[in-house]
Amino acid sequence: MNDHNPFAGYQLPPLAWLRAFEAAARHQSFTLAATELNLTQAAVSHQVRSLEKHLGVTLFERLPRSLRLTEKGAAYLPPLRNSFDELAAATAGLFGPVGKRTLSIRGPVSFVALWLAPRLADFRARWPDISLRISTIVWAPTQQDEMSDIDIRFGDGNWPGFRSSLILSHRVIPLCAPSMVEGEDDLARLEWVMSRHQLIHDTGYEDLWKKLVHKAGLSFTAPAGINIDTTISALELAAAGIGPAIVLERLAQSYIRSGRLVRFIDMALPIAEGHYVVQPEGQKRPRPEATLFRDWILEQAALDG
Template sequence: MSYTLPHLPWLRSFEAAARNLSFSAAAGELHLTPAAVSLQVRSLEEYLGFQLFERLPRGVRLTDMGRAYLPSVRKAFDELSLSTAGLFGSKGDRSVTIRSTASFAQLWLAPRLNGFLDTYPEIEVRLFTAIWADALEADQADIDIRFGDGRWEGFEVEPLRKEPSIPVCSPSWLERAKDPGALAQLAQQQLIHIMGCEDLWTRWFRAAGIEDYRAAKGIQVDSSLIALELACAGSGFALVLRSFAEPHIASGRLVSPFAGELAIEQSHYLLLPEGETRPRPDVLLFREWLLETAKSA
């Protein structure tokens, strides 16, 4: 099969110039002169028949066509880098640093991480966590895993997992209540609230048809990890993501006392910092593995 494609050096110059918004910065990265980068970009524009950059007194700015073309070019380079690293390995230090919310790292990622380590034993994984991921500097990690609405400036954002929340409690609460109505009353008085998700219980009770629900103060915690441990200890009812609760339910430490699930707008996302360089091949390998694992989980 014959492919009609622009010359690879033209595309490399375009991608580097678009990322840096500067022919000079792209030239330094590619070990070329600014004039050579400008010529290659101009050659690409003539080949395509469209202007990709607006030339400004200081730097350049992508045109609408340039912005539309850039994601495809980046994806092509990422996939080429990914397959090369997967087949032949990478040169130099092979590592990937992941920053994640503590709950996701312990309850979802850690039980599955061995799948990546078995496939790529030569890549060193560095995983560190925080309750509030936004509090850490963006340049401390190759990959961020965050929970929220997907709107973070300075990052390339990809949806990772979207799932509902379910209520859970210790089996001991089932023994205390004599019927579902009594259990619902107990739940209203013994709630565990996760900071940032305080409205979920209100939405849950309303969806369950309990209109006279009055939000109880209950226990305030800053992560699903603590909420689950408190629930296991019989300290109250927690409302957590389904995948976080499932291992505890399977082990018998928790039960899901009410039928149904609560759809939530927020979800987990994979973030790559936007910067002057594209992600290293090992970072792309981890991203690919993580997206595929999340899809099949």
């Protein structure tokens, strides 16, 4: 008896039935699923009915020209799809074809340069036969890049038509060059830095300085400053002594560790946006290499805390 697995006695449905259901759900059609699986439409329909009988529920509403998932069917599809993706990824990782495979990745330039790049050696060591093609962007796109296998985006995680998995949640912190710091306590240093230097604003987040001042309990009016469109540019401007910047803490760690920038006030602000790995919902299954990379980057994020 298995005392640790509560599902040890449960008989799973045959894999063929599960494949038929997953393909039919993706295509919303028995006919298109049959084409993908190289079966007849009648065979796919029969396998899905067998699965429904085994589970004791109806998974599809049969419409005149298409299929619609029932509530139970819609709930069953995501874990089943993830299981197929994980199985494909594990198989590709362990027994994939010998020779180069190329994985195309698109992501925000600051995330790629400051967080992803220092960790890529681990991915390359694990899967040396997968070559990477990386393209960077500044603003989150609204559409999937058909040339990319992996899309990394910064936002609220809500992109219609896409599945998103959170990589990093964020808070922002104020940083400046060590030479800028004056004052004996947090409030004195904040007033000193803000009154004597241009403030660096990340475009789209110009209100963060105002929020920081309000949180500190000051009525100080922040002066005009410089707007910049990437975190890496804001960090470089701050390190050059142009002024203080409020930036994503988890992207600034190399600057803090090296001493190029310092936290002049022990304060942080949470933000709603995060970095996500995004995959399209639709008729195409992700490539196994893409699932390998998705699982790896989520593992790296967990190690990052």
